[in-house]
Amino acid sequence: MNLTIPDNAPFTNNQRMWLKGFLDGITSTILAPPLVPSSSVPTAGYPLTIAWGSQTGTCETLAKKAAKSLAANGHIPTVLNMQLISAEILTTTQRLLIITSTYGDGEPPDNAAALHAVLHSADAPQLPSLHYSVLALGDSSYPDFCKCGRDFDERLAALGASRSAPYIECDVDYDSPFAEWITAVGAFLAPA
Numbered sequence: 001m002n003l004t005i006p007d008n009a010p011f012t013n014n015q016r017m018w019l020k021g022f023l024d025g026i027t028s029t030i031l032a033p034p035l036v037p038s039s040s041v042p043t044a045g046y047p048l049t050i051a052w053g054s055q056t057g058t059c060e061t062l063a064k065k066a067a068k069s070l071a072a073n074g075h076i077p078t079v080l081n082m083q084l085i086s087a088e089i090l091t092t093t094q095r096l097l098i099i100t101s102t103y104g105d106g107e108p109p110d111n112a113a114a115l116h117a118v119l120h121s122a123d124a125p126q127l128p129s130l131h132y133s134v135l136a137l138g139d140s141s142y143p144d145f146c147k148c149g150r151d152f153d154e155r156l157a158a159l160g161a162s163r164s165a166p167y168i169e170c171d172v173d174y175d176s177p178f179a180e181w182i183t184a185v186g187a188f189l190a191p192a
């Protein structure tokens with residue numbers, strides 16, 4: 001923004017010079033944006049739920065790690081045991097991340113079984129407002145590799161939810177796919 005003195009303003013040359021200096025000072029100190037390094041400006045953050053399904057703790061640990069990483073980027077994650085999530089809650093959830101393992105012969109871990117069942121039932125609600133991404137943990141020595149994670153990923157899409165970052169499967173070495181997934185999730189998080 002520029003503050004200027006109209007040509008026909010009734011000032012002498014001296015008065016005009018003084019006034020110009022005064023107005024330039026206002027422009028540069030009061031109206032100019034503060035000089036803050038861009039790295040210290042907080043990014044806009046989004047609230048999101050990170051739900052974990054786990055039998056022996058690995059996915060719970062990764063959910064907490066994901067929350068820490070996203071919070072460091074200004075987002076507002078809530079980590080939840082999948083047992084505490086109902087299909088009804090999902091109808092009003094906008095951003096959901098699922099991290100789950102597979103147990104038995106391609107079955108959900110115990111704490112993910114109820115949500116898995118209700119979402120796969122005929123009564124499952126449509127979820128058009130939900131944006132989600134699934135990270136599946138498993139072990140490729142089992143025939144139904146990562147089946148539970150894949151079930152959630154495919155079923156949420158079938159119920160009208162949108163995949164906000166790609167579905168990723170992890171074998172026993174999960175560090176690098178986890179890092180890839182959390183980077184993708186951070187990049188895709190957007191207003192719902």
Ligand SMILES: Cc1cc2nc3c(=O)[nH]c(=O)nc-3n(C[C@H](O)[C@H](O)[C@H](O)COP(=O)(O)O)c2cc1C
Nearest residue numbers: 054055056057058059101102104106138139145146
């Ligand atoms: C008894 C048992 C059954 C398993 N069944 C499968 C399976 O069917 N498919 C699969 O991909 N992984 C299977 N796994 C591997 C787990 O999903 C994997 O170790 C995972 O990282 C465990 O994560 P968690 O500690 O969060 O439960 C099985 C592991 C055990 C011990």
